[in-house]
Amino acid sequence: MSQGGVPDPNLRASDADRERIVEQLRQHTADGRLTMDEFEQRMSAAYAAKTYGELAQLTRDLPVDLGARSRGAGFGPPPPQDAPPWSGSWPRTGVSDRPGSGNEIVDALVGAAMTWKTQKIAAREQLRQQRYQARLERRANAPIASGFVGWAVLSALLTGIWFMAGVTSSSGFSDFWPIWPIGILGFLTVLKAIKTATLRRTLTRR
Incomplete structure (x- = not known):
């Protein structure tokens, strides 16, 4: 209004x-x-x-x-169609x-x-x-599988460290602490894969 x-x-x-x-x-x-x-x-x-x-x-x-x-x-x-260039709404005087x-x-x-x-x-x-x-x-064309491969490699590495520590330790195996970084990284990897797939669909529709 x-x-x-x-x-x-x-x-x-x-x-x-x-x-x-x-x-x-x-x-x-x-x-x-x-x-x-x-x-x-x-x-x-x-x-x-x-x-x-x-x-x-x-x-x-x-x-x-x-x-x-x-x-x-x-x-x-x-401005009028027949007005000179830059005439606008303010007439010039003496010019x-x-x-x-x-x-x-x-x-x-x-x-x-x-x-x-x-x-x-x-x-x-x-x-x-x-x-x-x-x-x-570039983000849409990034291979989704590579993220899961990296997550799997890191998970295996952390699990191997936990296993070797349990074998060499006199107290035996401790709690499976790699579950926390593996779980967090896995969640982030899945989230990134979903975003990449959504972006691909969006660009394909354009």
């Missing part, structure tokens, strides 16, 4: 809401209100935002306040927009720089996802 036309900060934001905020941040960067580092940080935060409240924090110190926009307005109307003017060149350079930053962030995120997927595939 919203009060006074202001969206509830706890409501979930859509992809279109995030894109509109990023476009506003690009406009403010072109106008000199934000540095490139600030734009990159806020852009990453905008794409990671889940609610209107999180998006509102990104524009609190800028002329357009997300928290003061009605939800129905979609956080501000988009020439003639083709080839210095202001137009600066806008083009800033736009190219921000596009490169956006592509860099997207490529970094894609690489992170690929590495994560590769780790999952």
Whole structure:
């Protein structure tokens, strides 16, 4: 629910809401209100935002306040189709927009720089996802039987130590203490095998 036309900060934001905020941040960067580092940080935060409240924090110190926009307005109307690049909602006064003017060149350079930053962030995120997927595939392809073989070898070794200690001891055989490490390691081995099998099924369904 919203009060006074202001969206509830706890409501979930859509992809279109995030894109509109990023476009506003690009406009403010072109106008000199934000540095490139600030734009990159806020852009990453905008794409990671889940609610209107999180998006509102990104524009609190800028002329357009997300928290003061009605939800129905979609956080501000988009710029006119025939508006010059980076025109946004703030008209410029006393600045020439003639083709080839210095202001137009600066806008083009800033736009190219921000596009490169956006592509860099997207490529970094894609690489992170690929590495994560590769780790999952390695875990899923790990042989389950090898874990049980290692457990069996260790169990035999501990049992042999207990047996030799009982043979050489004057008091004879003591309590079978290897049952504790054998049991714990066996439980962990079974748990790992179940996780690996579940991961294999999950990856196969994708």
